[in-house]
Amino acid sequence: MRISLMTTCLVDVMAPDVARATVILLERLGHQVVFDKRQTCCGQMHTNSGYYTEAAPVVRSFVDTFEPALDTVDAIVMPSGSCAGCVRDQHQLVARHEGDSELEERAAAVSAKTYELSELLVDVLKVTDVGAYFPHSVTYHPTCHSMRFLKVGPRPLKLLRAVDGIEVKNLPESDTCCGFGGTFSVKNDATSDAMVTDKAANVVRSGADFVVAGDVSCLMNIGGKLRRTGAAPKSIHLAQILASTKEDPFVPSETILGRSA
Amino acid sequence: MSTVHLGIPQVRPQHASPSSTLRGERGFPEAARDALADPTLRENLRRATSTIQTKRASAVREVRDWQKLRNAGSALKWQVTDHLPELLEQLESSVTAAGGVVHWARDAEEAGEIVTALALERGAREVLKVKSMATQEIGLNEVLAHAGIRVIESDLAELIVQLADDTPSHILVPAIHRNREEIREIFLASMPDLDESITDEPSELAEAARRFLREKFLDMPGSVAISGANFAVAETGTMVVVESEGNGRMCLTLPKTLISVVGIEKIVPTFEDLEVFLQLLPRSSTGERMNPYTTMFTGVHEGDGPEEFHLVLLDNGRSAVLEDPEGRSALHCIRCSACLNVCPVYVRTGGHAYGSTYPGPIGAILSPQMTGMSGSDDPNSTLPYASSLCGACYDVCPVKINIPEILVHLRTKDVDRRRETRGDFHGTWDMALKGAGKLMSSPRAYDLAVRSAGPLTSVLGGKNIGKLPGVLPLIPGWTDHRDLPKPGASFRSWWDQHEKERSSADGTTEPDAAPDGEEQA
Numbered sequence: 001m002r003i004s005l006m007t008t009c010l011v012d013v014m015a016p017d018v019a020r021a022t023v024i025l026l027e028r029l030g031h032q033v034v035f036d037k038r039q040t041c042c043g044q045m046h047t048n049s050g051y052y053t054e055a056a057p058v059v060r061s062f063v064d065t066f067e068p069a070l071d072t073v074d075a076i077v078m079p080s081g082s083c084a085g086c087v088r089d090q091h092q093l094v095a096r097h098e099g100d101s102e103l104e105e106r107a108a109a110v111s112a113k114t115y116e117l118s119e120l121l122v123d124v125l126k127v128t129d130v131g132a133y134f135p136h137s138v139t140y141h142p143t144c145h146s147m148r149f150l151k152v153g154p155r156p157l158k159l160l161r162a163v164d165g166i167e168v169k170n171l172p173e174s175d176t177c178c179g180f181g182g183t184f185s186v187k188n189d190a191t192s193d194a195m196v197t198d199k200a201a202n203v204v205r206s207g208a209d210f211v212v213a214g215d216v217s218c219l220m221n222i223g224g225k226l227r228r229t230g231a232a233p234k235s236i237h238l239a240q241i242l243a244s245t246k247e248d249p250f251v252p253s254e255t256i257l258g259r260s261a
Numbered sequence: 262m263s264t265v266h267l268g269i270p271q272v273r274p275q276h277a278s279p280s281s282t283l284r285g286e287r288g289f290p291e292a293a294r295d296a297l298a299d300p301t302l303r304e305n306l307r308r309a310t311s312t313i314q315t316k317r318a319s320a321v322r323e324v325r326d327w328q329k330l331r332n333a334g335s336a337l338k339w340q341v342t343d344h345l346p347e348l349l350e351q352l353e354s355s356v357t358a359a360g361g362v363v364h365w366a367r368d369a370e371e372a373g374e375i376v377t378a379l380a381l382e383r384g385a386r387e388v389l390k391v392k393s394m395a396t397q398e399i400g401l402n403e404v405l406a407h408a409g410i411r412v413i414e415s416d417l418a419e420l421i422v423q424l425a426d427d428t429p430s431h432i433l434v435p436a437i438h439r440n441r442e443e444i445r446e447i448f449l450a451s452m453p454d455l456d457e458s459i460t461d462e463p464s465e466l467a468e469a470a471r472r473f474l475r476e477k478f479l480d481m482p483g484s485v486a487i488s489g490a491n492f493a494v495a496e497t498g499t500m501v502v503v504e505s506e507g508n509g510r511m512c513l514t515l516p517k518t519l520i521s522v523v524g525i526e527k528i529v530p531t532f533e534d535l536e537v538f539l540q541l542l543p544r545s546s547t548g549e550r551m552n553p554y555t556t557m558f559t560g561v562h563e564g565d566g567p568e569e570f571h572l573v574l575l576d577n578g579r580s581a582v583l584e585d586p587e588g589r590s591a592l593h594c595i596r597c598s599a600c601l602n603v604c605p606v607y608v609r610t611g612g613h614a615y616g617s618t619y620p621g622p623i624g625a626i627l628s629p630q631m632t633g634m635s636g637s638d639d640p641n642s643t644l645p646y647a648s649s650l651c652g653a654c655y656d657v658c659p660v661k662i663n664i665p666e667i668l669v670h671l672r673t674k675d676v677d678r679r680r681e682t683r684g685d686f687h688g689t690w691d692m693a694l695k696g697a698g699k700l701m702s703s704p705r706a707y708d709l710a711v712r713s714a715g716p717l718t719s720v721l722g723g724k725n726i727g728k729l730p731g732v733l734p735l736i737p738g739w740t741d742h743r744d745l746p747k748p749g750a751s752f753r754s755w756w757d758q759h760e761k762e763r764s765s766a767d768g769t770t771e772p773d774a775a776p777d778g779e780e781q782a
Contacts, residue, residue, distance in 0.1 A: 050672025181649025
């Protein structure tokens with residue numbers, strides 16, 4: 001299949017290895033990945049903060065980038081549950097707020113082909129064992145938008161359990177929010193801090209070496225707290241685990257979500 | 262937007278009166294800091310909410326058609342909001358036909374005046390109260406106290422709050438922020454006859470409250486009681502009060518005069534509809550299959566119960582909520598408080614941080630709509646932001662109020678108001694997001710910015726970014742609490758290299774879209 005990669009702005013800048021891993025993984029599975037450099041951002045930060053008018057040109061730019069290729073690609077993939085959720089649930093709302101019914105229709109067409117990574121693998125590419133190797137213990141944080149808005153359900157865990165060498169450990173209070181919430185993490189920083197403190201403590205309690213999720217935003221939050229408190233577990237994106245093989249294993253770097261090999 | 266007519270009397274939509282207890286003095290982020298810094302409060306909340314949450318989950322799990330019940334509850338509530346004027350007229354005539362008297366109060370002041378006048382006319386010096394959110398919201402106890410009438414709360418938790426001169430912090434469990442030891446201290450300080458050997462065992466504390474209240478119930482000649490209602494049946498004029506302790510039933514049956522203050526949204530169309538809500542409410546609220554006491558009363562009956570019944574129908578901002586098609590389903594709330602117990606924000610900050618009678622996720626969408634958001638310095642303007650939009654509240658809501666969606670809608674309203682007010686769209690966030698929006702809709706500039714992020718931050722030492730000075734806007738909110746990965750080479754720089762290697766390996770060239778859009782992928 002021909003798959004268009006929307007890295008998301010956060011991944012492109014703050015966690016480039018997650019996008020790299022997505023490319024490596026999909027190519028290893030025999031698919032062709034395309035990356036359109038006109039892509040910017042899905043506009044989630046604007047929409048969730050109430051800036052629909054300022055989000056509108058971002059949404060338009062997104063649609064302008066991905067719409068022309070709809071006939072030549074089989075799917076658009078985003079390694080982020082919350083960004084995929086924004087494309088699916090909010091792009092049309094933004095268009096409606098601006099009274100732009102044409103954009104609303106075009107956004108709907110693009111969103112119909114847009115998938116979060118675990119959805120793409122399990123539902124579209126029909127694969128759960130991707131041939132990955134990751135000889136470490138992990139605990140899975142199901143991120144709110146993946147779990148409650150996209151409803152990815154057990155897909156990421158199915159993918160993880162099929163990884164060779166992995167040990168999946170239980171995360172206490174796994175379905176509680178990590179406290180990221182976009183601008184919430186800064187506007188209500190004290191409350192957000194109380195939430196991520198508890199989440200990081202639960203990750204430590206799980207006894208796992210890594211906390212894995214499908215959203216870089218939440219992983220930056222949890223990973224940032226783990227690092228600040230000097231706790232041992234590191235955060236890692238699902239794509240980074242699935243891209244790891246015996247020949248080219250994932251070795252974390254000191255940078256949060258970074259890879260040294 | 263169309264004006265919604267509310268039947269008799271017809272009123273224009275208006276916000277709640279300022280005297281209502283729907284707005285705190287400080288914004289949420291500041292108010293939350295105090296609560297977050299109080300370890301006893303944190304522990305009290307964590308314990309209590311996790312217990313109720315677990316109970317609720319198991320009570321809900323055993324109902325096979327729970328999702329269908331939620332759909333039914335939601336559909337009935339939409340029917341009510343869609344036909345409120347007609348239903349209110351119907352309720353008025355059925356209550357009147359059953360021998361009750363209907364009063365219309367458009368705000369807290371009118372409701373307070375009506376109730377005060379009724380109580381004074383009957384010579385009441387003390388009145389008994391059944392736990393009620395509507396009377397909390399209009400500050401009725403204080404209004405009556407001002408008129409020289411003493412109010413006695415009959416609900417155990419409400420009594421604790423009243424005796425401590427405190428305010429409720431939870432819809433169902435007003436004293437959730439208090440633990441057993443604290444409650445013992447409160448009782449000892451305010452019940453003069455209480456034996457000091459009392460322990461903090463819940464049964465002993467409940468017994469103390471029972472004795473204190475029984476004297477009040479039995480010693481009220483010519484008495485007046487005040488209640489709210491969970492439901493008001495338009496078809497029959499029946500009021501429904503659900504409770505756990507039975508004190509409510511004492512108040513509803515013993516006094517000569519009963520006054521019920523009920524929000525106009527509490528209507529259900531027919532008696533049969535109660536079948537849905539009486540299944541949804543107890544399981545969502547206390548995690549019980551059925552609440553211990555359900556009292557239904559219809560007008561007056563000679564020789565049975567109160568001789569007089571007065572129904573005060575309260576608007577106080579509800580018409581303003583009704584006016585917004587995207588926000589009005591906040592009125593569907595049946596006050597179960599399930600959303601509070603699952604909210605990761607509420608569980609950590611408690612109810613007082615919200616500054617309103619209605620705390621938690623439902624309060625964050627209800628309070629600002631009832632009062633309006635008057636500007637950036639309005640504490641209620643901060644409420645729609647008091648959420649990480651995790652969506653746990655929507656999952657548990659028995660009438661499927663899409664709280665996260667309404668939160669975002671209210672943020673949009675708040676931002677739109679600022680944008681449309683000349684000279685008011687220049688806050689730090691306004692500037693930052695305006696700038697980011699511009700950058701993120703210009704592929705060429707964005708491409709350059711992404712590629713420069715690594716080199717620009719390379720001046721900072723280390724592999725991650727630690728604490729930063731407070732002079733920088735926005736970023737310290739993050740770095741005060743957690744490290745931030747330091748950007749290195751962007752993904753797109755890696756992609757350029759990858760493309761080159763790939764095309765030289767298979768001898769083909771993939772058409773590459775330039776960021777300026779001159780080429781099509």
